[in-house]
Amino acid sequence: MKRTIHATVWNEYRHELRHEAIRAIYPEGIHGAIAGFLRDAGIQAGTATLAEPEHGLTQEVLDKTDVLLWWGHMAHQEVEDEVVQRVYKRVMEGMGLIVLHSGHASKIFRKLCGTDSELLRWREANEKEILWVMDPSHPIVQGVPDHIILPHEEMYGETFIIPKPDELVFVSWFEGGEVFRSGLTYTRGRGKIFYFRPGHETFPTFLNKDIQQVIINAVRWAAPAAQPPQITLGQIKEPLMPIVGMTENKLSELYGEDYTLKG
Numbered sequence: 653m654k655r656t657i658h659a660t661v662w663n664e665y666r667h668e669l670r671h672e673a674i675r676a677i678y679p680e681g682i683h684g685a686i687a688g689f690l691r692d693a694g695i696q697a698g699t700a701t702l703a704e705p706e707h708g709l710t711q712e713v714l715d716k717t718d719v720l721l722w723w724g725h726m727a728h729q730e731v732e733d734e735v736v737q738r739v740y741k742r743v744m745e746g747m748g749l750i751v752l753h754s755g756h757a758s759k760i761f762r763k764l765c766g767t768d769s770e771l772l773r774w775r776e777a778n779e780k781e782i783l784w785v786m787d788p789s790h791p792i793v794q795g796v797p798d799h800i801i802l803p804h805e806e807m808y809g810e811t812f813i814i815p816k817p818d819e820l821v822f823v824s825w826f827e828g829g830e831v832f833r834s835g836l837t838y839t840r841g842r843g844k845i846f847y848f849r850p851g852h853e854t855f856p857t858f859l860n861k862d863i864q865q866v867i868i869n870a871v872r873w874a875a876p877a878a879q880p881p882q883i884t885l886g887q888i889k890e891p892l893m894p895i896v897g898m899t900e901n902k903l904s905e906l907y908g909e910d911y912t913l914k915g
């Protein structure tokens with residue numbers, strides 16, 4: 653039987669409340685739109701927003717979250733460091749994290765990258781974007797065409813100041829000439845991370861079926877294994893089996909009769 657994956661979609665949820673045109677695209681917020689198509693795919697999806705106490709990311713919520721999705725843009729600095737640390741700890745423990753679009757500049761992504769990942773080129777000119785699949789065997793692109801055309805998006809261009817990704821899944825081309833590493837994976841601790849570029853708030857990007865399929869696949873890919881092995885770390889006083897190598901006899905064979913192991 654297939655295990656139910658619990659996802660939490662976190663959204664800053666500010667653009668939608670301030671601008672009628674954005675609310676018209678996402679009447680239930682970007683988080684509502686994403687949670688909706690995840691539920692349609694059989695994923696149990698809850699939501700959390702910046703304005704909620706503890707930004708909706710209490711320890712209890714995070715403990716039952718297999719995969720956290722993150723959309724933020726104008727209020728990264730308002731995210732409490734304590735909540736960032738809590739999310740970071742859960743990623744180390746194995747929670748999956750999907751960082752969307754302007755989430756590249758979020759506190760949590762910058763912390764996980766360890767670089768100035770907020771730095772890149774950008775332009776708002778309603779231009780065309782083509783996302784090209786770099787790795788057709790990757791689970792995240794199954795059921796997706798080899799390229800996705802978005803008629804209007806914000807441009808992000810290289811150089812993107814990130815550590816070398818584990819896997820490069822998508823590269824974007826933009827009408828104005830720039831390119832960008834748009835789909836990347838990382839592993840941090842036991843957690844799997846996917847950064848996915850598209851999703852500017854003024855365009856209906858998250859209503860695109862191929863973009864939805866990528867995000868659904870990414871949630872399934874990033875979910876932790878059902879029964880990961882328990883790992884014991886620290887000082888191990890009792891070895892698994894008797895250690896026979898460290899004897900006076902062996903040392904004298906190596907270094908001569910004068911060499912004896914004291915104590």
Ligand code: ZN
Pocket residue numbers: 725753754806851852853
């Ligand atoms: Zn944007």
